[in-house]
Amino acid sequence: MKDHVRKYGPAAIGGRLRRLSESIDEDARRIYAEFGVSFEQRWVGVLYELVQDGPLSVGELAARLGITHVSVSQTRQSLERAGIITAEVDSSDARRRQLKLTVSGAKLVRQLKPLWQALDRAAVELNNEAQDVISALDRLDDALARRSQFDRIRDQLKQT
Amino acid sequence: MKDHVRKYGPAAIGGRLRRLSESIDEDARRIYAEFGVSFEQRWVGVLYELVQDGPLSVGELAARLGITHVSVSQTRQSLERAGIITAEVDSSDARRRQLKLTVSGAKLVRQLKPLWQALDRAAVELNNEAQDVISALDRLDDALARRSQFDRIRDQLKQT
DNA sequence: GAATAATATGTAGGCACCTACATATATGCA
DNA sequence: TGCATATATGTAGGTGCCTACATATTATTC
Numbered sequence: 001m002k003d004h005v006r007k008y009g010p011a012a013i014g015g016r017l018r019r020l021s022e023s024i025d026e027d028a029r030r031i032y033a034e035f036g037v038s039f040e041q042r043w044v045g046v047l048y049e050l051v052q053d054g055p056l057s058v059g060e061l062a063a064r065l066g067i068t069h070v071s072v073s074q075t076r077q078s079l080e081r082a083g084i085i086t087a088e089v090d091s092s093d094a095r096r097r098q099l100k101l102t103v104s105g106a107k108l109v110r111q112l113k114p115l116w117q118a119l120d121r122a123a124v125e126l127n128n129e130a131q132d133v134i135s136a137l138d139r140l141d142d143a144l145a146r147r148s149q150f151d152r153i154r155d156q157l158k159q160t
Numbered sequence: 161m162k163d164h165v166r167k168y169g170p171a172a173i174g175g176r177l178r179r180l181s182e183s184i185d186e187d188a189r190r191i192y193a194e195f196g197v198s199f200e201q202r203w204v205g206v207l208y209e210l211v212q213d214g215p216l217s218v219g220e221l222a223a224r225l226g227i228t229h230v231s232v233s234q235t236r237q238s239l240e241r242a243g244i245i246t247a248e249v250d251s252s253d254a255r256r257r258q259l260k261l262t263v264s265g266a267k268l269v270r271q272l273k274p275l276w277q278a279l280d281r282a283a284v285e286l287n288n289e290a291q292d293v294i295s296a297l298d299r300l301d302d303a304l305a306r307r308s309q310f311d312r313i314r315d316q317l318k319q320t
Numbered sequence: 321g322a323a324t325a326a327t328a329t330g331t332a333g334g335c336a337c338c339t340a341c342a343t344a345t346a347t348g349c350a
Numbered sequence: 351t352g353c354a355t356a357t358a359t360g361t362a363g364g365t366g367c368c369t370a371c372a373t374a375t376t377a378t379t380c
Contacts, residue, residue, distance in 0.1 A: 005225065005226040006298065008205075009283075009284070009287075009294060010280075010283035010284045010286065010287035010293075010294050011279065011280045011283045011284075012205070013184060013283055013286070013287065013293065013294060013297075014181050014184035014185050014188065014201070015181070015205070015336085015337090016181075016294075016297050016301075017177045017178070017180050017181035017184070017297070018177070018178065018181035018182075018185075018336065018337065019226070019227070019336095019337075019338095020177050020297065020300060020301065020304075021174050021175070021176075021177035021178035021181065021337095021366090022178075022336090022337060022338060022365085023304060023309070023338095024173060024174035024177070024304075024309050025174050025178075025338090025365075025366080026338065026339080026365090027308055027309035027310035027313065028174065028309070028313070029365090030310050031310060031313045031314065031317075034314075040365080040366085041174070041175075041365080041366075042365080042366050042367080045168075045172070045175065057328080057329090058328070058329060058330090059327085059328060059329080065165065066165040066179070067179070067366090067367070067368090068367080068368065068369085069328075069329065069330090070329085070330080070331090070367090070368075070369085071366070071367055071368075072329095073329060073330060073331095074330090074331095074366085074367090075366085077330095090328095093327095093328080093375075093376075094328095094374080094375055094376085095327065095328040095329065095374065095375045095376070096327095096328060096329080096375090097328085097329070114317070115317065117316075118313050118316035118317040119171065119313055119316075120170075120171045121316045122309060122312035122313040122315075122316045123169075123170035123171045123173055123309075124169070124170045124171075125312055125316075126170065126173070126300070126303055126304070126309060126312060127169075127170035127173065129299075129303040129306075130296065130299040130300040130302075130303045131296070131299055132296075133170075133173065133296045133297070133299065133300045134169060134170050134173060134176075136290065136291070136292075136293045136295075136296030136297075137173070137176050137177070137180065137293070137296075138166065139290040139291055139293065140180055140286070140290040140293045141176075141180065142290070143286055143289040143290040144180075144183060144184075144286070146289075148187055149183070149184050149187035149188070149282060149283075149286060150187035150190050150191060152282035152285055152286060153187065153188070153191050153278050153279055153282040154191065154194075154278075155282075156277075156278035156279075156281045156282045156285075157191075157274070157275065157278040175366085175367090178366070178367065179366095179367075179368095181336090181367095182335085182336095182366090182367060182368060183368095185335075185336080185368090186335095186368065186369080189335090200335080200336085201335080201336070202335080202336055202337080217358080217359090218358070218359060218360090219357085219358060219359080227336090227337070227338090228337080228338070228339085229358075229359065229360090230337090230338075230339085230359085230360075230361090231336070231337055231338075232359090233359060233360060233361095234336090234337090234360090235336085237360095250358095253345075253346070253357095253358080254344080254345060254346085254358095255344065255345045255346070255357070255358040255359065256345090256357095256358060256359080257358085257359070
């Protein structure tokens, strides 16, 4: 089945990246469910950063995680509903929200520590077995940072 | 910004795969928009297969593309609404739908041919510049096929 | 001080998939 | 032939992001 997709070569790179991420996300989801925890994958990065250096603003988290502020904003809303964090207006800048762990949030994080360690180790094992996919992703990131796919495609169109 | 994400190493592989795919998809979307075509990325694989070997059933397309039948089913609905394909009940098996290009669908495909060629070439260029990401994805696919991330994580938990 | 520009975060809608569950049809076996 | 099983496709809801647009606040300039 998967072998059929390989015939497309680089043309299918976007789809293949997505499907791999779906697969890895789904497996993580199953593990949380088996651990008896209601948890959203997108919470991990936010929680990790808040544990390390909280409180942090929406924008700071977005920068640290390499995602848009909108994603962080949406994630913080679900985290608040779950009682894991609070998001209070910054006292020195009313535009800004300071996100920090609640007591029960910190408790959840402690509870999840062994699971996160297992997730980390499994990821390292997978990366090693696949002969350093992460470095390949770094290279892809760098190539896209140098020149967007939009510009590349447009230039190829001009040469047609 | 992106450099911050790299500190997570393999632990962030799922998220990184997803974000790269979003980035590549978004750039393709912009190109279709600039080409003056209303087009959904998910249509490409279906159309490509129908051009090659149509008519095909939902299940056959799913197998060829390496995605679920549900995704194909949903994609075929949007393709039908756009008048690009028809999906008629197979005369020899009433469970099955035969998907094929309409006349205007075939015309759209012809119109898009140069764009698809440009997309292909840009993808090859990107893959070369990133020193063969596709092979890395092949290896990742193979590693996950050998052993799921779910099983890997669970085993790591047992060793804690 | 007022106007303009920059900054922080939010809402709305969309994307391309996924799993769980459901229904209809075809096949195989006793 | 009837029933159990397998197969094909569909509906419903969800995932974790994204862009476009919006609003409020702060900073800068004149």
